Amino acid sequence: MVGPPGQQADARNAVISRTRSWLGKDTNGEAFFPRVQDTGDSRYRLAQALTCDWRTFQNFARIGLARHDEDGDLALRRALALVRGRPFAAIDPQRYAWAEPAVQEMVSAIADVSYELSTRRREAADCSGALWAAHQGLLAAEENELLNRQVFLAHHAAGDVNSLREAAARLARINENLGGGVDMETATAQLLSTLLPKSVSHR
Incomplete structure (x- = not known):
């Protein structure tokens, strides 16, 4: 992404938020694209239950x-x-x-x-x-x-x-x-x- 760090972070967060909404949640209400604090390693990653x-x-x-x-x-x-x-x-x-x-x-x-x-x-x-x-x-x-x-x-x-x-x-x-x-x-x-x-x- 091009632009000042603040704008880059805003753009990234917007994309991540849209992606999380698109993918939705499993039957237990857990997001298929968890928030970074829920992944256990402070990294963005898809839930293991999500496949393709x-x-x-x-x-x-x-x-x-x-x-x-x-x-x-x-x-x-x-x-x-x-x-x-x-x-x-x-x-x-x-x-x-x-x-x-x-x-x-x-x-x-x-x-x-x-x-x-x-x-x-x-x-x-x-x-x-x-x-x-x-x-x-x-x-x-x-x-x-x-x-x-x-x-x-x-x-x-x-x-x-x-x-x-x-x-x-x-x-x-x-x-x-x-x-x-x-x-x-x-x-x-x-x-x-x-x-x-x-x-x-x-x-």
């Missing part, structure tokens, strides 16, 4: 990535079930430019979990589970071609050529709208050439 989807996602992801069994898959699914879109998508990017590194970290973690669970489910011949996992990741990063390739592979494994074509066309539209248009990654184009039926010319 990102922390919950990280906990589930850590468990799921470490375990390659049914419980591990369930943990990854619970992590991805928290994804509703691109992180911070509903905020003004100019006002919250500071959040961009956090957004990139979240998107990367979501994509990693999505890819892992989609791969596991496809290898288990669970095509619908593989598609669900890949699509949850694409909610946060629709342009991610690694996840789009997971979708292509799952549709192919299910024998659903029409859905495969639709998914390929969707990615092409996304790429066309990115920065004036970008080319499909070589690995993606090669995969599609392998998976899609070759057209037969009639003479």
Whole structure:
């Protein structure tokens, strides 16, 4: 904050007061953002009872990535079930430019979990589970071609050529709208050439 120390303190106190009001209190009447004299260490910190989807996602992801069994898959699914879109998508990017590194970290973690669970489910011949996992990741990063390739592979494994074509066309539209248009990654184009039926010319 810029300004004389007194003004800085007033501005800080106003922000802290608004934040405390926004977060509210728990069922016992304890503030989720306690006053500094109530934290035990004279520092501002959120109450331990207050959590967020990102922390919950990280906990589930850590468990799921470490375990390659049914419980591990369930943990990854619970992590991805928290994804509703691109992180911070509903905020003004100019006002919250500071959040961009956090957004990139979240998107990367979501994509990693999505890819892992989609791969596991496809290898288990669970095509619908593989598609669900890949699509949850694409909610946060629709342009991610690694996840789009997971979708292509799952549709192919299910024998659903029409859905495969639709998914390929969707990615092409996304790429066309990115920065004036970008080319499909070589690995993606090669995969599609392998998976899609070759057209037969009639003479």
